[in-house]
Amino acid sequence: MLREEELKTFVEGTTRYFEVAAQQPATIGSPYLLEGETAMHDYTGMINVSGKREGVVYFTAPRAMLTVLLMKMQESDFSHESMRDLVGEVANTISGNARRDFGHDFVISVPSVFAGEKPQIPQPPGARSFVIPIHWRSHSAKLVVSLT
Amino acid sequence: MSSGTPLDRRPVKLLIVDDSNIVRRRIERSQQFDDLQVVGTAANGFEALELARRTDPDLVTMDLTMPQMDGIECITQLVKLKPALRILVISALADKATAVEAMERGANGFLNKPFSDRQLNEAIAELMY
Numbered sequence: 700m701l702r703e704e705e706l707k708t709f710v711e712g713t714t715r716y717f718e719v720a721a722q723q724p725a726t727i728g729s730p731y732l733l734e735g736e737t738a739m740h741d742y743t744g745m746i747n748v749s750g751k752r753e754g755v756v757y758f759t760a761p762r763a764m765l766t767v768l769l770m771k772m773q774e775s776d777f778s779h780e781s782m783r784d785l786v787g788e789v790a791n792t793i794s795g796n797a798r799r800d801f802g803h804d805f806v807i808s809v810p811s812v813f814a815g816e817k818p819q820i821p822q823p824p825g826a827r828s829f830v831i832p833i834h835w836r837s838h839s840a841k842l843v844v845s846l847t
Numbered sequence: 848m849s850s851g852t853p854l855d856r857r858p859v860k861l862l863i864v865d866d867s868n869i870v871r872r873r874i875e876r877s878q879q880f881d882d883l884q885v886v887g888t889a890a891n892g893f894e895a896l897e898l899a900r901r902t903d904p905d906l907v908t909m910d911l912t913m914p915q916m917d918g919i920e921c922i923t924q925l926v927k928l929k930p931a932l933r934i935l936v937i938s939a940l941a942d943k944a945t946a947v948e949a950m951e952r953g954a955n956g957f958l959n960k961p962f963s964d965r966q967l968n969e970a971i972a973e974l975m976y
Contacts (some may be wrong), residue, residue, distance in 0.1 A: 769869070772869065802944070
C-alpha cells in the first residue's frame, strides 16, 4: 500500500517538471488522502503502473494552465491535440522519474489521455489514492497517485 | 581545399524519435548546432526504423516508452542496421538499470526528462564531437 513518505518521490518529480520544463516553479500543496472520486479538469493524462506496484498515476489540468505551459515551452500549437500530448507527457515524465526511487520493476504504460469526458480510473484492490495539489501561476491542477 | 575544414564537412544527420509531438518539436527547436541537420522525426520504433533506412542518420535521439515498438527494441534493431550510429536516449525512466540496459543494447548517451536546453545541447555535443 502506498505510504505517505513515498509521496515525496512524486512531489519532487512534479516540482522538477515545472522547474525544468516550464522554467518556473510550481507550489505544491499538502497531499491528502482521496476518499471517493476527485473532480477532473479539462485534460487528464493517465499512466498505468504494473510490476512491483499496481495502480495509476494521473495528471489532470485545465486548458488555461496547459496553454500557458505550452507558451513557456515556446510552443505555438495550442490545439486540442497539443493539450492531449502535454498532459500525457507530464504524467509520463513524473511517473518515469519515480523509477529513480521505486526501481526498474515499477513498470509504466504509455499514457492514456482523456478530454471532456469522465475517465474511468481503475482502482486496484488495496490501493490508496493521494491527491497532490499543484498551483502554478494563477492555475491549479492535480497529480493523483493511486498505488498498492 | 584540405578535408576537415568547416566548408567541406557534411552536416551530422539527426533523427528524432519520441511519441510526443511536443518533445520532438522541442528537440528540433532547441538544438543549437549549425552542422546538425534534422532528417526526420518518428513517433515509434517502427517509424524510426523506416526513416533510418531512408535517411541514413548519423545520430538518433531515442525515447524509450513508446507504443508499438519501444525504444529498447528499436535501439537493438537500429544498431544491427547501422552499427556506427550514435544514439542518445532521452527518457523519463530514471532508474539506473534502464540506462545500463539501453547502453548494453547500443545507446551511447542517456539524458533524463525533463531536460533544459543546455542539458540537451551538452548531451548532443558529447556524441557529435
